[in-house]
Amino acid sequence: MTVSIGAKTEVLIEALPWIQQYEEKTFVVKYGGAAMVEEDLRETFAQDVTILKKIGIRMVIVHGGGREITEIAQKLGLSTRFVDGQRYTDEPMMEVVQMVLAGKTNKDIVARINQHDGEAVGLCGLDVHLLKARRQRPRQGDLGLVGEITEVNTEYLELLLGNGIMPVIAPIAVGTEGEVLNVNADIAAGAIASALASEKLVYLSDVPGVMSGTELIHSIDRPMARDLIESGVIGAGMVPKLRSAFNALESGVRKVHMIDGRVKHSLLLEIFTDEGVGTQIVSQPEERP
Amino acid sequence: MTVSIGAKTEVLIEALPWIQQYEEKTFVVKYGGAAMVEEDLRETFAQDVTILKKIGIRMVIVHGGGREITEIAQKLGLSTRFVDGQRYTDEPMMEVVQMVLAGKTNKDIVARINQHDGEAVGLCGLDVHLLKARRQRPRQGDLGLVGEITEVNTEYLELLLGNGIMPVIAPIAVGTEGEVLNVNADIAAGAIASALASEKLVYLSDVPGVMSGTELIHSIDRPMARDLIESGVIGAGMVPKLRSAFNALESGVRKVHMIDGRVKHSLLLEIFTDEGVGTQIVSQPEERP
Amino acid sequence: MTVSIGAKTEVLIEALPWIQQYEEKTFVVKYGGAAMVEEDLRETFAQDVTILKKIGIRMVIVHGGGREITEIAQKLGLSTRFVDGQRYTDEPMMEVVQMVLAGKTNKDIVARINQHDGEAVGLCGLDVHLLKARRQRPRQGDLGLVGEITEVNTEYLELLLGNGIMPVIAPIAVGTEGEVLNVNADIAAGAIASALASEKLVYLSDVPGVMSGTELIHSIDRPMARDLIESGVIGAGMVPKLRSAFNALESGVRKVHMIDGRVKHSLLLEIFTDEGVGTQIVSQPEERP
């Protein structure tokens, strides 16, 4: 494609001011879905986070890994059961979760980013007790070794970020009795972003963003969200995601973004263009900058 | 103008890697010609150098100011005379040169950049003896109080640059007897760029760059320059400019650029696009990056 | 002159303790009058401020320049008009004020101090927005582009002072709309001294100090000043100067001095002798140290 001089100038004038604004700021990216599975999307993701890190943004990646866990658990003869959308995790299953998330998924992501010279390091919540959690007690039933995060060791993350290293975090945590706990990756990303008082928390998933019918909402705030949920315009599936986004905003994250991981370089476009390509979620009504 | 998502991605992928590469590097820009006279070009120049400074480039501006000097000298009843293209400068004229360059042109540029929040400070060679010079002795005739730079006080420039301040320099110098000397702005820019071991020295002037006939040469090195000069393809007017560019390259500047100050934002386009919009001058044959 | 050993000892024992006390302290000197016009006084002034800087005092010079402005304005065909003792400044006049103060007077002082190796740098309020001002609205009439200082960029001054550089400041400021404003040098010196919480603010002018009839008052405080003004002993001409001195004292300056710029080295003598040679103005009754 050939881009005209005029178009180039326009894009630069639009993008460059953001760079200064984001320097030394922290972005937490929840990485999952197609972007973590398809070969070319994995590649552009690794490329994008490396570019962002190199222009001075402190990048933190939190990943999921459900598919691979289920696959290997099955091969090892363990059956998977979900309770309210969360994996029931007994001790043998927890061993598999730890092994696959921390040993396979995590290190595969790290290896690919480092092929692009991204200086990533793979971590899980057991390392320097990065993530502490308590057992999650659902009102009904039992989830087994599933936890909710109570504390994030930001000192270690700050050490890495301050030295130009990109942490890639597998969402398992240490419990109050020293037991290993499985934690939800979306929620872990939110807890980490809050603890680091991040500039942005970005959810990469397999939808374009928050939709009003077939139309993408570019920017949404709490009152607007309430109205659209009440009027049924926003589907039930999006409700818990929006709730966790507003929680993060209340805990000190400045903006939450939901973007389409299936679009190549969507991360760059969301960050460096005024209109963005997904939905930005803010506390108060605000114009898209 | 509406730029497509694809085009935006392309421009960003092209531009972003340069940013990291230029961070903390020094660019010296010789500012003059139309870009210093026309209102809208003055405005986009101030905007561009501020953006460049804000993304971490250490910007230094060296300006000329011939037209304003002539104008005010005339009003004060002094006649202007040029010897070999250089202004003959007796003491009354030197007083006018100092007053206009350091008090009017320089501070006007500073004021405009600071309107864009560029944190500029105006200097001339008398400040902390920034520029020391010896009297220029042409083979024929006499130029009066005209000097050639022998020493640049880089310590002070480094202090300013290291503290995020943009020096804007009027090309007058202190002579060996303490007298004030007029120095050529192009040559002053080269001397300052060399003393700071700059990454880039950019000449903004009223031509598109080095031309081979009616075609712009994107990149030129010394052997190629020699051939084109010998074959008469490059006009005589460009020869001294090329010579001073090669001098700067030999003294430690990494690249010299000649770009068209009449094109808005040409500075940004030269720096952040692979092909550039003017001519880059390099020591050895090299592909345009 | 030959000074006896005994006299030398006495002067040293008197002077040396002051040195320690003033180290790393800031002195703001308002420079004007004869000391800025007569050749030998200019020379001893440059010598004195350099010595003071070299023994560790952080020197700041604020200068006026009325005579030169009037002279050049006249040559350029502009007529000068004063309103209540302040120059009426329309746009053409402001251009002349800026050009002369920042380009001629300022750089001439800088050049002379640097001939004594004083490491001075010339500044005006446009540089890094050093001085911000609002338009002065007199009760009667109109002063044009005349301002009163609202903010001093001390961060930049501290950077220079902390690196052993002596700022020499021309009293022009940037207005709220980005316009250039003329400000009174005496008042600018007071504002700068207050912003820097200076140890001393010294006014060099063409009178011996505050006089009680024909006798010099060595030290004066507010109650004493009030009495002498009421009883008519202190003339009306001195009243506004005293008022601005007391303002400076209230804003954090420790002492204000009014000394005779016509006496060679009066600056050194005021500072390093117990009795001083001018008038010191203090908040509370205090013995001359």
Next chain:
Amino acid sequence: MTVSIGAKTEVLIEALPWIQQYEEKTFVVKYGGAAMVEEDLRETFAQDVTILKKIGIRMVIVHGGGREITEIAQKLGLSTRFVDGQRYTDEPMMEVVQMVLAGKTNKDIVARINQHDGEAVGLCGLDVHLLKARRQRPRQGDLGLVGEITEVNTEYLELLLGNGIMPVIAPIAVGTEGEVLNVNADIAAGAIASALASEKLVYLSDVPGVMSGTELIHSIDRPMARDLIESGVIGAGMVPKLRSAFNALESGVRKVHMIDGRVKHSLLLEIFTDEGVGTQIVSQPEERP
């Protein structure tokens, strides 16, 4: 047990001087064998390395994990084959090796040390390209994805050690094509100890040390080793271990120790008693300190 006052004094006088000598020194421990399998030995190991870290020694752990790899590979239906004592590693096997070593063994060790508050962090050679390797080409046969270390990223290890963090390293490396390679843990420990110019490299294994028949050799140097090997006193099994120990000594490690991992607290006893409990290997003949 009750220890007499006299005995306590003696032990203290013996142990305390070592502490000062070891402060801020680096110890690399190769962890494996029974000490990594039996519950109470795992516990005393975690306790010992934590104590050593807390008194100021910079501890680095490098672990093996053969048994667990074989076990899980088997469950996943992969058969294990050894070539010359090294595991033949094709791609599916390498995936298992990575997953088990980096996800299970490594994080289990980390979790246990952190239960004792040892501030450990689990790493493998993929993290920030900690370990770079080239494919090992045996003279005969093919080992598959097995590598020998060519570079250790000491900068990252120094960052962790300098901030009081204990790296626990799984011996897998990144190859020249970006492929993941299996490396021998003993050799990896030696390469890391050399790269860090460690004070000590300690091999914890299931033998008492180097034996001369049934008697433990407390200290051995190269000439002595040669004699004993030639005379057949030292068995063939020990020869490669001794060779790698001497290699480490030549590359800057000060001392190598071989101690019995089956004895509780053997690590502390070797380090804090003059006679030690295993074999120390030194370059030149030297008295046991």
Next chain:
Amino acid sequence: MTVSIGAKTEVLIEALPWIQQYEEKTFVVKYGGAAMVEEDLRETFAQDVTILKKIGIRMVIVHGGGREITEIAQKLGLSTRFVDGQRYTDEPMMEVVQMVLAGKTNKDIVARINQHDGEAVGLCGLDVHLLKARRQRPRQGDLGLVGEITEVNTEYLELLLGNGIMPVIAPIAVGTEGEVLNVNADIAAGAIASALASEKLVYLSDVPGVMSGTELIHSIDRPMARDLIESGVIGAGMVPKLRSAFNALESGVRKVHMIDGRVKHSLLLEIFTDEGVGTQIVSQPEERP
């Protein structure tokens, strides 16, 4: 003596955790009695304080010196008189006290510690006005030039301690009129320990500690002390020592120890064994750690 491996392990596991806990903590030791007189005790004392300093404890020694003062005073023809247990000190006696304490006792201790490479420096209260005191006015009689400490120059002590130097302090002070005053060494040690907010204040004297009849009390707190004093179990001689210990605890010292200077290495044993060898004095009831 041969200590078994098991016993060694036990002592190390007991001692090592203390080391970490005491690093960079300050211990003030009052040195006197037999430990300062008998050759082999002097030697083990110098050895012990050097070991403690080398493992990172900030050691401060405060010494007495009664016997030597009396001896030399006698030779110089001055008679010694005690008032309520304190030496009556007129001017000639004060000269002797200063000369002997600061010139002989102090420098002898320093020299011996430095033979063990302990980097000690000898000080008295006159140096940088380390100890300021006011004249002690007993209710009855007159003590002459005897003072009680009102201020300790901790800045200087911190400078030395922070640079790995061990201050050895002779208990003389400067009075409010500049006169030299004799101060009680026990009380001086308490004042210095309080001023430095020491971890420990250790009194080395010629008794085993606080005794309940013939049995050593290992740990005592204020209520327990009161009971035992009231019931006459603790003898009157110990009462003032306990009082000054409780004063020190109230002023910020964490623990006071009274140990037997006649037992070799009692200092090490008290500090590095759980039970200790003397009496520890604490504010609140507390288990011996």
Next chain:
Amino acid sequence: MTVSIGAKTEVLIEALPWIQQYEEKTFVVKYGGAAMVEEDLRETFAQDVTILKKIGIRMVIVHGGGREITEIAQKLGLSTRFVDGQRYTDEPMMEVVQMVLAGKTNKDIVARINQHDGEAVGLCGLDVHLLKARRQRPRQGDLGLVGEITEVNTEYLELLLGNGIMPVIAPIAVGTEGEVLNVNADIAAGAIASALASEKLVYLSDVPGVMSGTELIHSIDRPMARDLIESGVIGAGMVPKLRSAFNALESGVRKVHMIDGRVKHSLLLEIFTDEGVGTQIVSQPEERP
């Protein structure tokens, strides 16, 4: 005395430039003779060294103390014997020398300087092994415990000087066997000045300086000294002093001064007046500045 304004200016203009030149420079003063004995000279000496320290000169005092040693030795029944002008020092005498020099003379000087707020600290060569020496072996006879300095612990002196503390040093040293040695104060001052690469080494004694007959020599260099010694103009008594001065100059001291300690404030006058009041000794012919 009343000094005229003109005289004051002259003295200031003469003195002030020296201050800058001496800031952060080290001066070693050998203190002895009348200046150490007479009450008013002791007082002006303490005053002068305090002023010099306060204006930023790093002052080091080295003192003698012969008279007091002899006096107290006598009272203690020891007879004094001199060999070649040096005190014969057996063990009992060495104990007296240490006690008197380090405990009496040294601390008396310290106390007086500190009364003027000079922040002095008293030291001898035993402190942190400040001065190491070997036994002096004269060609004839035996001097006993007399040493010549082989090493000065400048690290400790630099620590004190860098923290604004003035070391006052008693000339006793530690020998190679740990024995205490008496060293000549003049030579000790030279060794210390050399080790610190001092700007000045000043000998305060009871003569006006180096005399040529009855006339004071203001400045002398080596060739001039040789001529005057050969021609007998300089008396034999001065020869060894000149020799040690030239030794110091060769070892890195910039200037040596011999001044009259009997003249009040001679130290200040030598340092802050161009002509000085004693003799300056330089390597090469040089004008008095």
